[in-house]
Amino acid sequence: MFNEDSSNELEYKPRPVKDILKEMKNLSELMIDLAYYSALYGDVTLAEEVFKLEKRIDVFQMLLSMQVALATRSKSAAEKMVSIYAIAAATNRISDAAADIARMTVKKIKIPRDFALSVYGEEDFVTALKVPKELADYTLKALFEKSGVVIDVLTVRRGAKIFLEPSISFRLKAGDTIVVRGTFSSVVKFSKLFGIDIAEREKISIEKYTPIINSLISFKRISRVCVDLAYVAVLTRSEDIAKKVQELEEYTDMLLDRVSEEILKEHELSLKERLGGLWIAIASEDIADAAAEMVEPLLKGLEPHPLITDIIGEADERISVIEADEEDHGKTLKELGYSERGLSILAVKRESEWYVLPEENFEVRNGDILIVKYSAELEPLVEQLEHEEDREEIIEEIQEEEWEEE
Template identity: 30%
Template sequence: EISFRPISVRKLITEMKNTTELMIDLAYSSILFNNEEIGKEIYKLEERMDTLTYYVMINTMLAARDVDSAKKLAPINTIAHAINKIADAAADIAGIIVQKLGYNEILLDVICHSAEPISRIEVSKKSKYINQTIGEIDVRSETGADIVAIRREMDWIYDPNKDTQIMAGDILIVRGAVPCIHMVNILLGDGSSSELQECKKIGEKLAKDTEARENIRSLLEQLEIMLFQLKSKSEMMVGLSFYSILFKSEEVARDVVEMEEIIDDLHVEFEKKILNLAKLLKNPLNLLGLLRIGIATETISDACEKIAEIVLRKLELHPLLNFILSDADETIVRVQVEENSSLIEEKVGSKLIQVETGMRIIALRRDDDWVYSPNKNLKIETGDILISIGPLNGKKKLEEMALAK
């Protein structure tokens, strides 16, 4: 039974968004490391998401005084249910490992070449760093990895900072290259190198299977490219859809809807390729994991579209939702870099952009390709579309910088 306690809806929605993004990262990492423990962490987070959705529903029902106010509050429940659908999709991805649905080399290859993986490390009682803060341990400098979240019994700490204390039994969610994750495990965990060994096995398996399947190399390569696109675009849509509703940005919302249409078409082609590949395999059941992940990415994109549509439909909103959306000291801006702009050849993480505008580039579109959370060393080119968030007074400055000199 879930007991109700009053929490601000803005806080609930923000926690739901943070939780789903973490779940997606963990889901892909459970596949990378073939780790059921990571998968089971996702199932626990899924239960937490159900609780948060319940809290949102109760809060909105308490705020509704008549039919008119209920209609205006409906978008809040739409957002909560959509985010919860994303969480369910992440759990479905983790189910590939937990339910042993097909540990496929294409999945491994895509995730190995994607962003840095995430792993789960339990803080050992024997670690000499117990009760010290992240800053005192200097985790980033010592290991090259980042602690992105901590589970302490049933409570979660998102985006822990240098003052966050590490305690025995904490479950650390760590992002970084595999050797870096291993270093964190040496400092704070049991010191095992299971992740390191697993990645070595992955490399050996990929090389062996590629040689054995020379006759179907073309299909495998096409599936790998398509799966990478499905994965990266659906992940990007989660952040952008949330920002579109948070900042009431129709431009960003339209970008999300456009991506959803691309994923729809891509998913159909992806399934066709899987069926063609199944004809050539002795055991087509090995492709079940690929099918599952394809469906999950489309579920994520559909849910993100539902969130973005709230902005595009321009529904009359309840004062509570207007308060949620307006209670922010940041804004979002979408600019296209013109020829001879001062931004050209600047790096995404350049001090010029940060100091002059205070804006942070969260996504970049180049031709028909999107990059979410672009590398800080990526150079900006003519025609790039930048989506950035930051202080209200930085929006106009970035718009001016994007114009031709």
């Protein structure tokens, strides 16, 4: 890996391409969420965490470029490495866009948290907390027991080190910064252990921020979908899904025009607030552009590198397959109950047809292949639904079928 000393010089040490790209995928996806949350809740501390992650991804991209250059030995290897470069460049572009969104929290616009919560809801609140001396050597499990709540710990930063989704046995040190997610009330309760009272509600009745919050919610949803489908396209080799990513990217162009008009028409916003809102919208559209870039080599007829299949299946947010059986036949996706168990269904493959982003009332047939997204901790559940070796075989069959059609 690269070691960065106090003079900002980078010392090169070899590291597998697979490990680097997996970390870039993990961090860039985390950054999208943290950036939007920082903007929605006006959380400067959260924004600063995004900036630190951006620097880390910049270093990883330099390292990956060197590793790929050293690993390329033939024309066929070079063609497959194009997909590696494309994903690395896309994750770096996503991280830059996320940092731009977070930067507006610090420089241009701060949406009052109380208003954001009233519009966006209180079920999914994120903040960053610094560990005081009094909580040094506590495990996360001990803190959950002490506070009486259990919440998600997304990251722990210790100096230059980042620990993603640490286990409950993870032991904290004084000065660590942890990023947590949960309902607003549970995060408030947990934060009190750290000597922070985030429950102080801001007195605000002005609705001038509605256009900006609505744009943030729309762009957050569509940008994540674009990135998810880009990974599905690369995993399955599907030109149809790759084209869907391009369609969604074109939709974000139109969304940007509409949102820009709404923000500019809101005269109650100051000039700085309007500029900040526009900048967030532009940066959000850039995330969709990055997703479209990810699938470009596939649409140009360049086969993705086999490593990408492993990376997508082993990352913190994973994409895999589940085959519907006779017991599932005729049930709707809602009746299957996967979403309630934490699995998102991104697409369904029925013979040679693809159904992208199916609705809850979509009826499943025996033999349908469901493309599911889930977090790493749900791997035992997915394994129960479809054994890993069967999933690998199904993915391989899809890849062969799709590539033959190209």
